[in-house]
Structure formats: structure tokens, C-alpha cells
Amino acid sequence: MPDTPPPDPEAALARLLDTMARLRDPVGGCPWDQVQSFETIAPYTIEEAYEVADAIRRGDRAALLDELGDLLFQVVYHARIAEEEGSFSFNDVAENIHRKMVSRHPHVFGSATARDAAAQTAAWEVQKAAERAARAETGTLAGIPDGLPALTRANKLTRRAARVGFDWPEPAAVLDKLEEEAAELRAELPEADPVRLADEVGDLLFVLANLARKLDLDPEECLRGANAKFERRFTAVEAQLAARGLAPNDAGLEAMEAEWQAVKRAERGASPE
Structure with missing residues (x-):
């Protein structure tokens, strides 16, 4: 007979944290889980995030329930490894994101005036810039994670650059650049130097990501x-x-x-x- 679900979210979370601790227990835990690290688990974390997005895209709520659980387990997994090495705990993760959300929403948790969605997006970016400065992350492009999918990162890099005026004036200008990059790639084909070809294909993909951004599309x-x-x-x-x-x-x-x-x-x- 399956276990009776716990009566409240705190109890459910406590059960999950206990399950993770038992899996990682060096004596009675699972041999596979015992040897995992941040690095070995990270690919599964990325995969689970994509599976959440896929369930949402398909409108499959049963799958979404399952995939959100898998994604939550990834957070618990990383937090457990960090706790074992003395870095931080799951409670620290939860408290940190709580403080961050309160700080980024002064119109909800403080005395600031409520804004519409567009104004709040702008204010959010200002707040994130302040947080990057506090972490000594300087420069327009600071803080964009290297681990993002390449097209998504290209989109974020160029959006950030566009905020300070480094951008094409219109989508048609990006198409001109696309033709220029295609011509450069074509010129490299006879030599077939893998390094040069990779460089030119990368340029072509980067311009395509820019074009998607200029058209208000997500390249991914x-x-x-x-x-x-x-x-x-x-x-x-x-x-x-x-x-x-x-x-x-x-x-x-x-x-x-x-x-x-x-x-x-x-x-x-x-x-x-």
C-alpha cells in the first residue's frame, strides 16, 4: 500500500530531504548516489528543466507534475552535496531566493508604487544590475552564465549590448550582415580548414540569434x-x-x-x- 501523502508542504519537503539524505548516506545509501558530484549531476539538472518546458509546451499537466518533481529533486540533490561539504544547505537556498525576490519586488513587499509589467521588467533589470555590482561583476555583459544553451546565451548577450546602444537599427540590417557572414563562410569552403569553418559557422549562428531577437522571437x-x-x-x-x-x-x-x-x-x- 503506498504511503499516505503528508498533510502539508513542509512535511512533504521534509520527507524529500530525508529521502535524499538516505540516498547519499555513506553506509546504507545507494552506491550510485553516493559517488555523484555537482559536475556529474549538472547534466541531469539541465535535462529535467527541458523536460519541464516540454510538458508545458504539450499542455500535459500530469507530465508537468512529474517533471516538476524531478526538477525539485535536482535542487535538493545539489543542496545535499553542498551541505555535506559544508558550503550551504537547502534552507540556505530557500532563504536566499526568498530575500532576492523580496528585494526585487519593492512594489509588493515595500512602499514603492505598483508598476505595470513593462515598468517592472525595467526595474527588475536595474535591480539585477545592482546585484551584479555588489558581486563585483562589472561590465555590460557580466553575469550571463556560460552554461546556457548557446543560442539562448547569444540572445542574452546581444540584448544586454542593445541596452547600451550597440545594436542594428532594424531587422533588415541584420539580414545584410547574415548575407555577409554567409559569403565569408562560402569563401572558406575550398580550403576546408575546420577551425576557420567552425569560426564562420559560429558567426552565422550568432547573427541568426540576433535576427530572432530583433524580430522578438526566441531563437531556441x-x-x-x-x-x-x-x-x-x-x-x-x-x-x-x-x-x-x-x-x-x-x-x-x-x-x-x-x-x-x-x-x-x-x-x-x-x-x-
Whole structure:
């Protein structure tokens, strides 16, 4: 018979913290959990955050419940490792974010006048800048984590630079830069120097992230949509080939391209490109 759920959030959290402590116990804990570190757990933390976002995108509340629990467990895991080494505890994590949120919302917790969403966003950025200064993080681009997905970090870097006026005046100017970078990449193709090619492809992707920002789009979401579209269409191509008794390897590029175009035409008839 499953355990009866605890009657309140504090009890539920206490049970979770106790579970984590038992898993990490050096004598009776789980051998896998005992040897984990911040570094080995970090990839799982990132993965769980993406799975939360995916459940939200799909509108699957049951999955969201499950994935939020997995993400919370990651926070508890890191806090437990930190407590074992004497750095901080879960309580410190909770208290720190509490103080930060109170500080960043003086219109809620203080005497400041309530603002609309746009004004509050601006005030939030001012507060974060002050916090960076207190941590001696100087410079316009200070404090943007290296561990972010590259497209997301490019978006944040250029947004920060744009606040001090370092930006293209309009999206069309970014397209001009995109053409310039594409030409530079094309010029490198004959030599095929991997270092130079990587540099030029990086420049091209960075400009594309800028273009998304100028159009008020999230580059990660744009690429995620493109990934989903490619997956959907290629799966349909495979299904069409299978109906003809063919595998992709046997069909050849010409046949696959013909099926690809057929799938695109069918999709255009049902929804915008």
C-alpha cells in the first residue's frame, strides 16, 4: 500500500530531504548516489528543466507534475552535496531566493508604487544590475552564465549590448550582415580548414540569434520548431517509402527528395509553411 501523502508542504519537503539524505548516506545509501558530484549531476539538472518546458509546451499537466518533481529533486540533490561539504544547505537556498525576490519586488513587499509589467521588467533589470555590482561583476555583459544553451546565451548577450546602444537599427540590417557572414563562410569552403569553418559557422549562428531577437522571437524556440518540423516530415518520408517497400538507404536521395516535396505540399494544403 503506498504511503499516505503528508498533510502539508513542509512535511512533504521534509520527507524529500530525508529521502535524499538516505540516498547519499555513506553506509546504507545507494552506491550510485553516493559517488555523484555537482559536475556529474549538472547534466541531469539541465535535462529535467527541458523536460519541464516540454510538458508545458504539450499542455500535459500530469507530465508537468512529474517533471516538476524531478526538477525539485535536482535542487535538493545539489543542496545535499553542498551541505555535506559544508558550503550551504537547502534552507540556505530557500532563504536566499526568498530575500532576492523580496528585494526585487519593492512594489509588493515595500512602499514603492505598483508598476505595470513593462515598468517592472525595467526595474527588475536595474535591480539585477545592482546585484551584479555588489558581486563585483562589472561590465555590460557580466553575469550571463556560460552554461546556457548557446543560442539562448547569444540572445542574452546581444540584448544586454542593445541596452547600451550597440545594436542594428532594424531587422533588415541584420539580414545584410547574415548575407555577409554567409559569403565569408562560402569563401572558406575550398580550403576546408575546420577551425576557420567552425569560426564562420559560429558567426552565422550568432547573427541568426540576433535576427530572432530583433524580430522578438526566441531563437531556441525557433530552432525547436524547425527540429520538430524536420522530424515530422522525415518520419512521413520514411512512412511513404515503407509503403512502397523501400528503406531510406535503398531509396536514394532523389526518391527521398521527391517524397519530401510531396510531404511539404501536403502540409501546405493543411497549414501555413
